[in-house]
Amino acid sequence: MINILRLAFKNLTRYKRRSILTGLLIVLGVGAVIVFTGLSDSFKRLMIGQITDSMLSHLQVHKKGYVASIDNLPLNLNLSPTAYQRLAGMLKAEPALAGFAPRLKLGAMLSNFETTTAVRINGIDPEAENLVAPDLKDRVSGREPGQPLVGRGEILLPEVLARGLDLKPGSEVVVVATNQEGSVNGLPLKVGGVVASVMGPGGRDGYMHIDDAAALLRMNAPEISEVAVRLTDFDQLDQVAARLKAALGEFKNPKGMPMFELHTWADLAPFAHIARLIDLMTVFIKAILVAVVLISILNVMMMSVFERVREIGTLMAIGTTPAKVAQLFLAEGFILGLISSLAGAAVGVGTIAALNATKVSFLFGMGQQIVLAPTIGAGTVLAVCLIVIAVAALASLHPAMKASRLEPVEALRHV
Amino acid sequence: MDLVSLEHVGKTYRLGEVEISALTEVSLTVKEGAFACLVGPSGSGKTTILNLIGCLDQPSSGKVLVTGQDTSALGRREAAVFRGQHLGFVFQGFNLLPVLTVYENVEYPLLMIRHLPKAERGAAVTRVLEAVGIGDQRDKYPDQLSGGQRQRVAVARALVGKPALVLADEPTANLDHATAGMVIGLMKQMRDQFGTTFIFSTHDPRIVSQAETLYTLSDGRLVDVRAGQAGVKEADHD
Ligand SMILES: Nc1ncnc2c1ncn2[C@@H]1O[C@H](COP(=O)(O)OP(=O)(O)O)[C@@H](O)[C@H]1O
């Protein structure tokens, strides 16, 4: 076996330029796939991380029908305190959760005593919210360290709104809201901080304490619009979501209809479609790589066979079996694939390292600076290399069989 | 003992509708240790006979026995194994592997066909390279050698596996006259040294004189078998 590989390698060096060109093509392809996969994966992870960690959390439970009209923030689709207690009891029993947080969402008018504007507000429990959206606090500026996410009597304003109304932490504002019965109520609040915008639903919401929100809406005890749930392991999302969905199905309203609905971040954030598109593109680019390897190796190995007909005849005449002749050509394609995929992996991983060293950043969406920190798993690199090597061997199969089927007499007569 | 025997061998080639008869009713035997030559003009059937003896081709009729074995029963793979075990080949165009050194070319049959261990290979290759007189060229590549030197390497490659029979189809056609004589002389010397039977073909009358047995072909028929001048000379000594 070693001897076949050694001879095959020597044969590759015979047409140096051709072997190098073919190899280079594969190197380029493998490198490009690795860099693209690294970039797209890191971009995806970054965006998903931002969406889930700073606002949506991993999944959310609402009263059935809430999400369909979520843009209206319908107060009549809130969970009653007792319904929430039942849900909370169930969630507490689920071991895969890092935590869950109730939110009371409302639309309100915000006034700085000169101008009035509409604002979407999440009434939150600061402790619980930290568990489900751990990065939210990093988005908030103007707060002292050690302070809770939001205190009683405070409001965190989205930065676009704060800028527009020229509001700063410490400014006094009034929030006015209409409750479900139609009665209007106002609440004077202090701006406790400014929340930086992020992409995705809820990326430009304000926050206040859930008890303040309940008081504003004249509720005795807070009703709950939304329960955000975070898992300990994001990769378990599908399984846990399915399990929770089944458990939630047990809860029925008096009419016998399901009481709750569950959505994962991907159901709620349009970015999930982009993520899926990115995955599709990765597959597509890999398919192109496979085609490139297949065609270039097939081509170069066919040439090798045609140019060496007489030599193949000689090898067979002096006693080389057809199977061994086939192995020789298979080994040639295999080695070409092996060396070029390894070189390609080195180029790809090197490029990723270089990108990380130079901290390439670009603008995405609303003026958000995104620093790409591409990473690629050893498993992915290995998989790409193995695929390329396998395809290279596969592409050599036809030329190798062709060589092994040559009749020595005919081959020897070939000039 | 007869190493090779052809019994009423016929060979026809099909070229579309036309049948070309390359050999007709050829019967001959070659003795062990012979230094035999097939002569005849181009197209007379020399290559066809050598291909049949070399298990590279099968007769259309008749029987070909090599080392007592009917070779027409062998499949592609078995024929290759048989060739690797019992036969050596020298070609008109030398047919060395350009990517291998002299040493590696001669080592090839032992390494890739016989699968002998390294020490055994080394001893055999060195011995045969010395025997053909190119022990000092062992690390050169074929394209660094003259035609005569290349054919010496080819002879060494044919002999290294200690075959019973070496077949050489016009081994001197690509060489000048002096070199041609030298290569035939070398082959005979190898026969004397190793006892290997040689059958070669030529249409060069100047080479023929070195053969001990001459098989003359004409239009696919064996028209004459006789002791060559070399053979006659030897007979004179008795
Ligand atoms: N593959 C083939 N197809 C058709 N005819 C062939 C083939 N090989 C040889 N012949 C014919 O068989 C005859 C003998 O050829 P060959 O044995 O090559 O003669 P030589 O080696 O003495 O020149 C020639 O007439 C040649 O044209």
Ligand SMILES: [Mg+2]
């Ligand atoms: Mg011929």
